[in-house]
Amino acid sequence: MDCDIVLVGLNYRTAAVDVRERFALVHQTDPENWALPLGGAVHEALILSTCNRVELLAMGTGDVRSQMLSAWAKARQASVQDLEPYTYTYHNDDAVRHLFSVASSLDSMVLGEPQILGQLKQAYRKAAASHATGVILNHLLHKAFSVAKRVRTETAVASSAVSISYAAVELAKRIFGTMNEHRAMLIGAGEMAELAATHLVQNGIAEILVSNRTYSKAEELARFYHGRAVPFEHLNSAFRDVDIVITSTGAPEAIIHAKDIRQVLKARRNRPMFFIDIAVPRDVDPDVNGLDNIYLYDIDDLKEVVEENRASRRGEAIKAEGIVEEEMVSFRDWLARLNVQPTIKQLVQIGQDTICDEVERTMRRLGSTDETLKEALECMGQALVKKFLHAPISYLKEGDSAEHSRHILTIQQVFNLDGHCQSRFAQSKHAESQEEDGLQFPAFSCSCTADRAESGEQAKENAGTQEADKASSCSKDKPCTCCQGTQEGLCHA
Amino acid sequence: MTSLLSPASSTLLTLVLYAFAGVAGMLGMILKNQTIRVVAATVATCGFILQTVILFMGFHAQTAGGLSLGAYLQMMAWFVMLCGLVLWIKIHQEIPLLFGALLSLVLFCFSARSLQLVVHVPGSLHAPFYALHIGALYISLALIAISFVAGLAFLYLDQRLKARKPLPHFLRDLPALNILDSINSTATLAGFPLFTTGIVCGLIYARPVYGATLTGDPKELISLVIWACFAVIFYGRVCRGWRGRKPARLMALVFVLSLFSIVGVNLFMNSHHAFTRI
Numbered sequence: 001m002d003c004d005i006v007l008v009g010l011n012y013r014t015a016a017v018d019v020r021e022r023f024a025l026v027h028q029t030d031p032e033n034w035a036l037p038l039g040g041a042v043h044e045a046l047i048l049s050t051c052n053r054v055e056l057l058a059m060g061t062g063d064v065r066s067q068m069l070s071a072w073a074k075a076r077q078a079s080v081q082d083l084e085p086y087t088y089t090y091h092n093d094d095a096v097r098h099l100f101s102v103a104s105s106l107d108s109m110v111l112g113e114p115q116i117l118g119q120l121k122q123a124y125r126k127a128a129a130s131h132a133t134g135v136i137l138n139h140l141l142h143k144a145f146s147v148a149k150r151v152r153t154e155t156a157v158a159s160s161a162v163s164i165s166y167a168a169v170e171l172a173k174r175i176f177g178t179m180n181e182h183r184a185m186l187i188g189a190g191e192m193a194e195l196a197a198t199h200l201v202q203n204g205i206a207e208i209l210v211s212n213r214t215y216s217k218a219e220e221l222a223r224f225y226h227g228r229a230v231p232f233e234h235l236n237s238a239f240r241d242v243d244i245v246i247t248s249t250g251a252p253e254a255i256i257h258a259k260d261i262r263q264v265l266k267a268r269r270n271r272p273m274f275f276i277d278i279a280v281p282r283d284v285d286p287d288v289n290g291l292d293n294i295y296l297y298d299i300d301d302l303k304e305v306v307e308e309n310r311a312s313r314r315g316e317a318i319k320a321e322g323i324v325e326e327e328m329v330s331f332r333d334w335l336a337r338l339n340v341q342p343t344i345k346q347l348v349q350i351g352q353d354t355i356c357d358e359v360e361r362t363m364r365r366l367g368s369t370d371e372t373l374k375e376a377l378e379c380m381g382q383a384l385v386k387k388f389l390h391a392p393i394s395y396l397k398e399g400d401s402a403e404h405s406r407h408i409l410t411i412q413q414v415f416n417l418d419g420h421c422q423s424r425f426a427q428s429k430h431a432e433s434q435e436e437d438g439l440q441f442p443a444f445s446c447s448c449t450a451d452r453a454e455s456g457e458q459a460k461e462n463a464g465t466q467e468a469d470k471a472s473s474c475s476k477d478k479p480c481t482c483c484q485g486t487q488e489g490l491c492h493a
Numbered sequence: 494m495t496s497l498l499s500p501a502s503s504t505l506l507t508l509v510l511y512a513f514a515g516v517a518g519m520l521g522m523i524l525k526n527q528t529i530r531v532v533a534a535t536v537a538t539c540g541f542i543l544q545t546v547i548l549f550m551g552f553h554a555q556t557a558g559g560l561s562l563g564a565y566l567q568m569m570a571w572f573v574m575l576c577g578l579v580l581w582i583k584i585h586q587e588i589p590l591l592f593g594a595l596l597s598l599v600l601f602c603f604s605a606r607s608l609q610l611v612v613h614v615p616g617s618l619h620a621p622f623y624a625l626h627i628g629a630l631y632i633s634l635a636l637i638a639i640s641f642v643a644g645l646a647f648l649y650l651d652q653r654l655k656a657r658k659p660l661p662h663f664l665r666d667l668p669a670l671n672i673l674d675s676i677n678s679t680a681t682l683a684g685f686p687l688f689t690t691g692i693v694c695g696l697i698y699a700r701p702v703y704g705a706t707l708t709g710d711p712k713e714l715i716s717l718v719i720w721a722c723f724a725v726i727f728y729g730r731v732c733r734g735w736r737g738r739k740p741a742r743l744m745a746l747v748f749v750l751s752l753f754s755i756v757g758v759n760l761f762m763n764s765h766h767a768f769t770r771i
Contacts, residue, residue, distance in 0.1 A: 175654065177669035269734030272670065289655060293737045301657040 003043070005136065006064040007095035008072070008087055009055030012109050015086040017300045021281045023083055025049040028075045029123060031130040035075035041067045044134040046127040046141065048102070050119045051280040051299055052109050057099060059136045065089055096140065096331050100324040103144035104151040109302065110167055111313050112157045115191065117148045135338075140331065147327045154323060157316040167302040168276040169199040172244050175274050175295055178204070185209040185230070185242040186221070188249035188279065196246045196276075197225050209242060211235055213249070239264040239273070246276045247283035258287040261294060278302075336404050340396045343408050346417045347389055355381035503547045504567065508601040510540030511570075511594045518591030522666060530666075534587035537594040541574040563604035569755070570597035570604070572635030580639070580676060586668050589676060592642045626698055630691030633684040634751055640680030641748035644741035647673040651738055670737075677741055678730055685727040692720050703765065712766040715754045722747050 010023060028035035029047045036045040041062040048055045056068045066080075069087070073080045090098045101107040105116050124141045127133050133141070151157060169179075176182050184200050186208065197208055208227030211234075212218035218229040230238045239245070239261070249255065256275070265273070272293040277284040282298050289296035359377045363369070392415070396407050411417065514537035521529030548571065577593030580586060650670055653660055660667065667673075695716075696706050707713060726743045729735035759766055 171654075173669065174650075175670045177672050270736040272674075272737065292739065295654050297657065 003059055003061050003136075004064055005057070005059050005092050005095045005140070006068065007055060007057045007090040007098055008065055008068045009048075009053055010083075010086040010088070011053035011055070011107070012300060014088060017280060017282070017298055019086050020051070020054065022078070023054055023072070023076050023086070024280065025054055025072070025075060029126045031126065034130040034132060036068060036071045036132065038132060044137040045132045046123055046137055048120055048123040050116065051278065053102070055102070057095065057137065057140075059134070093328060093332060097324060097328045099140065099144050100147045100327055101321070103148040104157075104320055104324060105148070106151070106157070106317055106320055106324065109299075111317060113166070115195070117145070118191070120144065136335070139334065143327060143331050143334075147324060150327070151320045151323050155316045155320045157313055157320045166195075166199050168196060168246060168278070168297070169203055171276070171295075171297060171302070172274050173203070175272060176243060180204040180206055182243040183207045183209060183241055184244040184246065185211060185238060187211045187232075187235070187245065187247040187255070187283065194221065196248075196278075197221070197227075200244070201225060205244075209238060211238070236260050236264060240267045242273070243271065244274045244276070245284075246278065248278045249283050251279070251283055252281060254283060254285040256284040256288065258285055258291060261288050261291060265291065265293065276302075337397055339404050340408055343396060343411055343417060344393055347392060347411065347415060350415060350417070351385035351389055355385060503543070504563070504601060504604065507540050507544045507547075507567075508598065510536055510543065511598040511601060514540060514591065515595040515598050518587070518594060522588070522591070522664070527666075530587050530591065533594070534581060534590050537574065537590055538578060538581075540594070540597075541571070541578060544571050544574070565759075566600045566604035568631055569634065570600040572631050573597055573600070573638050575632075576635045576639040576680070584668075584672060584676070586672060586676075588666070588668060589639060589642065593639065596638060596642070623694075623698060626691050626694035628691075629687045629694065633688035633691060634755070636680040636684035636687070637744070637748050637751050640677045640684065640744045643673045643676035643680065644744045647677060647741045648738060648745075651741075674736055674741070677744060678736075681723075681726050681730055681740065681744065685723050688720060688723055692716055699765075708765070710765050711762045712754060712758045715750060715758060719747055719750045719754065722750065 010020065012020070015023070025035050025047050026049055027033050029049055034047075036042065036047055036056055036058065038045060040060075041064045042058045042060040044059040045068075046057045048057070054072075056072060058064050058068055060067075069080045069084060073083045076083070098107065103117055103120050105112050105114065108116050120141075124133070127137070172179065172182075172184075179200065182205060184197075184205050184207075186197055197210075200208060208222065208225045209230050210218040210222040210225075210227055211230040211232050212221075213232050215229065215231055218232075221227075222229040235256070245256075247256065261273070270293050272295065275284050275288060275294065275296040277296065277298045280299060284296055284298070286296070286298075288294055355378060359374060359381060362377060363374055366373075368374075392411055396404070396411055398407065514533045517529055517533035517536065521527070521531075521533055544567070548568075573593045573596050574590070577590035580589040646667055647670060649664075650660070650667055650673065654670070668676075695713075699708060699713075700706050722743060726735070726740050726747070729743075730740055
């Protein structure tokens with residue numbers, strides 16, 4: 001059974017800010033409002049919704065994409081036809097590569113910006129809280145986080161970490177030149193606002209004013225940056241002394257309007273103002289940009305600076321893309337190895353059962369109940385099976401996924417394993433404890449020692465019956481599905 | 494030495510320096526290379542110093558009592574370079590000086606062909622008022638030219654920012670909008686009193702020379718129109734807090750009118766100021 005990893009999304013390249021607003025899944029990522037229910041084609045899912053992108057990642061079988069699109073459109077009370085033109089879809093390797101690029105900020109509007117990793121971690125936490133992730137996505141997400149870390153440490157793509165707020169400060173410099181004679185106001189005290197404040201302070205801004213609907217939050221942030229808190233109700237009067245306004249609130253509609261700013265401009269004798277609206281939905285009425293000496297940039301408008309940064313970091317990005325590619329292949333190998341796990345488990349189980357049987361038989365033959373001897377025999381059996389199984393297990397792990405299928409078949413035939421191998425994904429829950437390279441032989445737990453405290457005769461009798469059963473289970477007259485009767489009497493299928 | 498200081502050779506040398514500065518400056522802007530720009534600005538400064546030395550050495554005295562169109566244009570270039578140099582020192586922006594070098598190059602190219610066309614100034618015009626009239630107007634015209642360049646750059650940058658379009662690579666080092674507006678504002682605030690002084694001196698001087706304060710001369714009329722526009726901008730800047738696009742556009746209009754006054758009236762119209770009439 002083949003499972004697909006599918007990623008459907010839209011981002012700042014495929015959809016304008018108003019479209020992203022329309023299809024944003026903000027509250028729908030919370031466990032109580034989870035927008036992408038499991039079941040049907042989707043087995044595991046994750047939703048990432050930021051101001052620049054909305055992406056749904058799922059693992060499942062069948063028409064996963066359709067189910068994702070339907071759930072997404074339904075959550076936003078829109079039709080799939082409305083949504084689909086703005087979306088892109090990636091499957092399997094491409095989906096993994098894209099996710100790693102997103103986590104490493106190689107696909108961000110501002111290349112190398114650090115926020116996306118935090119947002120992805122948050123999305124993963126919510127998906128996990130909604131019980132929407134399983135073995136595959138758990139591993140994929142953890143891999144994505146480690147790729148992002150590797151990219152940051154091994155390349156200079158994020159050496160001077162940039163973000164939307166950094167881009168905003170660059171634009172502010174284009175308007176005002178230096179920052180040390182200007183005041184800035186942050187409206188909304190979220191992560192983005194804090195980053196903006198950091199950049200402004202680094203660039204020598206004269207003073208930072210902070211406003212928030214929750215005054216205590218504004219005070220807290222203002223105190224941190226040695227700034228001043230302004231009550232939300234006094235915004236317009238505060239604008240008279242402010243040159244740069246960065247808004248990042250969660251307000252559902254615009255909070256700054258052109259008519260108010262016209263009055264403010266008169267009061268400040270037309271000194272220019274720069275509005276950076278990084279909120280989605282937008283906080284500043286777009287008409288404000290029509291006023292003389294007012295410059296308004298929303299999140300999309302920051303593309304210019306972003307492209308500039310992208311160009312200057314192109315060399316590093318190529319290096320980072322190499323890491324992403326390498327890790328994608330590593331994940332693919334892990335996924336392929338996951339396919340062989342049930343076979344390995346079966347092999348190990350057969351080995352354990354054989355040890356168990358043979359130790360019991362030997363102990364009976366010796367007529368001994370010495371536990372020390374029994375433990376020594378078990379240890380020896382473990383060592384022998386381990387060595388014996390090393391070669392076939394290595395053989396199973398070799399090669400790509402196509403080769404794995406062939407290897408599984410060969411091993412199953414050679415060892416007479418159950419031909420009805422369960423799907424890797426159905427089995428994956430059981431394999432959860434086994435890390436990719438950490439396949440461990442389970443601690444010896446022979447079920448026969450306690451439960452089969454039978455007498456020697458009984459055991460012989462039982463053994464004889466079992467042998468007879470085995471012999472009778474496969475014959476030329478009654479060939480089994482495994483050997484088709486070619487290994488008559490030896491087949492244990 | 495004498496041949497080096499001749500009007501033609503000095504003009505040629507200054508022209509070469511300004512040409513080098515202008516081309517290297519543009520190259521520095523395209524390549525976003527600060528070092529090249531600074532070298533270009535330094536060469537432009539050398540050209541300005543050479544021009545100043547030549548002016549003080551008074552080679553024009555060789556054409557005693559004369560005023561040539563070439564010298565007139567070179568004086569204009571000198572004032573433009575002076576303004577550019579002041580801005581470089583004052584606001585640490587070499588770009589106005591580099592644009593000034595290009596403008597001076599153009600003025601020098603025109604001046605080279607007309608240095609020999611000397612028109613003798615009548616004795617009646619030899620007076621301090623006349624020097625003040627010419628000097629004040631020259632400086633104010635140079636300031637108008639500088640504010641025009643700054644205003645154009647402002648309008649372009651403003652338009653790009655408003656339209657949220659990226660700047661071409663070679664213009665990434667344009668000064669910030671605030672700096673461009675500040676150059677425009679400074680040029681207006683300094684230029685208008687100088688222009689007024691020049692006009693008033695001219696009007697006062699016209700009475701004894703031509704028998705009336707206003708003689709209906711085309712130069713007088715266009716100058717009054719320029720002054721009126723200039724006054725509006727000055728008033729707007731000082732009293733109404735004008736900034737940005739509006740004063741930049743009006744200063745561009747003032748520059749165009751000034752250009753017409755200098756080139757159109759002086760060369761092609763029947764005026765007291767025409768080089769054909771002086």
